[in-house]
Amino acid sequence: MLQVSHLNTQYKDGQGRVVKAAQDINIEVPKGKMFTLLGPSGCGKTTTMRSIAGMEKPTSGRITVNGKVVYCSSSGIFVAPNKRNFGMVFQSYAIWPHMNVFQNAAFPLEVGPRKFSRREIEERVMRVLTVVGLENIPDREATMLSGGQQQRLALARALVMEPELLLLDEPLSNLDAKLRERMRFELKRLQRDLGLTTIYVTHDQSEALALSHEIAVMSEGCILQIGSPRDIYERPANRFVADFVGLTNFIEGTVEAEASDGAYDVRTDIGMLKASAYENRKNGDRVLLSVRPEDVELSEAPPRGENVFTGTVDAKVFLGEVVDFQVRLGRRSLMARVHPSLKTPVSQPISVRINPEKCICIRPD
Numbered sequence: 106m107l108q109v110s111h112l113n114t115q116y117k118d119g120q121g122r123v124v125k126a127a128q129d130i131n132i133e134v135p136k137g138k139m140f141t142l143l144g145p146s147g148c149g150k151t152t153t154m155r156s157i158a159g160m161e162k163p164t165s166g167r168i169t170v171n172g173k174v175v176y177c178s179s180s181g182i183f184v185a186p187n188k189r190n191f192g193m194v195f196q197s198y199a200i201w202p203h204m205n206v207f208q209n210a211a212f213p214l215e216v217g218p219r220k221f222s223r224r225e226i227e228e229r230v231m232r233v234l235t236v237v238g239l240e241n242i243p244d245r246e247a248t249m250l251s252g253g254q255q256q257r258l259a260l261a262r263a264l265v266m267e268p269e270l271l272l273l274d275e276p277l278s279n280l281d282a283k284l285r286e287r288m289r290f291e292l293k294r295l296q297r298d299l300g301l302t303t304i305y306v307t308h309d310q311s312e313a314l315a316l317s318h319e320i321a322v323m324s325e326g327c328i329l330q331i332g333s334p335r336d337i338y339e340r341p342a343n344r345f346v347a348d349f350v351g352l353t354n355f356i357e358g359t360v361e362a363e364a365s366d367g368a369y370d371v372r373t374d375i376g377m378l379k380a381s382a383y384e385n386r387k388n389g390d391r392v393l394l395s396v397r398p399e400d401v402e403l404s405e406a407p408p409r410g411e412n413v414f415t416g417t418v419d420a421k422v423f424l425g426e427v428v429d430f431q432v433r434l435g436r437r438s439l440m441a442r443v444h445p446s447l448k449t450p451v452s453q454p455i456s457v458r459i460n461p462e463k464c465i466c467i468r469p470d
């Protein structure tokens with residue numbers, strides 16, 4: 106459906122220096138899927154999105170939508186943004202101040218190329234207003250909405266056309282945590298029900314994991330890894346991805362032996378660890394092991410199996426449904442996220458097991 110290849114977009118800063126905001130971006134989004142650009146502030150997410158929308162003119166590359174070229178540097182094609190028929194919500198959203206909620210959401214239907222009957226407009230508008238939770242105030246003037254309500258209205262207006270491609274740049278950023286979670290759920294359902302091909306931009310990793318079919322993790326203008334939420338979380342390609350997408354423990358080590366397909370013995374300063382790798386490693390390779398806190402298992406009686414150590418509870422934080430433990434193992438400390446039924450007091454000994462399948466070798470970069 107959407108194909109972006111070798112896309113580069115640059116800006117000039119105040120001093121005339123070139124800012125390479127998007128570098129060699131390659132993405133492919135199948136029809137009906139939700140694809141997320143995830144990364145920290147300034148990594149080039151909005152730039153990539155605006156380049157796809159045609160709001161920014163790239164320096165090179167090629168973009169096709171449904172087989173139709175909308176941008177190609179080598180053949181000089183550039184389709185104007187209003188001719189691309191995408192639905193968009195931008196980080197700085199604008200709604201029409203002289204219209205009420207209903208009129209704002211209905212506007213694209215009234216000015217668009219397709220003619221809709223009154224009843225169709227009414228139906229479609231109320232449907233999207235319900236999705237964003239504004240169905241009770243269709244008559245409210247747009248100037249009387251809170252920031253979060255304006256943002257939801259902007260989203261409703263982008264959805265109402267059921268566009269071929271939906272581009273959403275941090276559409277939930279101004280909402281409180283509860284509402285954001287509800288909208289996440291509703292957005293996902295609507296996206297699935299209508300089969301909307303969607304590019305989603307966020308710096309919030311849990312939002313990306315919850316919503317996406319595929320995620321591209323970006324840093325400094327480049328895509329570092331593309332994969333399903335599970336891939337990105339469980340098989341991060343490098344330190345940046347492991348660190349940005351969730352909490353993790355890093356342990357440096359050296360490969361000592363290959364056990365069997367994909368399993369390695371790694372010497373670390375907490376002892377020998379059995380670990381898994383998705384790329385081949387040689388004896389003597391320096392590696393970084395990444396273990397998520399929920400894969401560090403704690404118990405008072407020593408468990409059986411591999412990767413078992415004895416440590417001391419250094420600190421713990423009660424978070425309601427889980428407890429985070431800091432456990433000291435020799436000179437280092439590991440974070441473990443466990444069920445609150447474990448009540449071992451601080452400074453007491455505790456057994457630690459690291460699941461070898463969840464102890465992942467990544468490039469030490």
Ligand SMILES: Nc1ncnc2c1ncn2[C@@H]1O[C@H](COP(=O)(O)OP(=O)(O)OP(=O)(O)O)[C@@H](O)[C@H]1O
Nearest residue numbers: 116117118124126145146147148149150151152308
């Ligand atoms: N109009 C512009 N002129 C010059 N530099 C720009 C311009 N817009 C963005 N940049 C720079 O390009 C880089 C990427 O910016 P971009 O807005 O794409 O980041 P982002 O990932 O969307 O960040 P955020 O999460 O903060 O929205 C940044 O270094 C930014 O300062």
Ligand SMILES: [Mg+2]
Nearest residue numbers: 150151152196
């Ligand atoms: Mg941005």
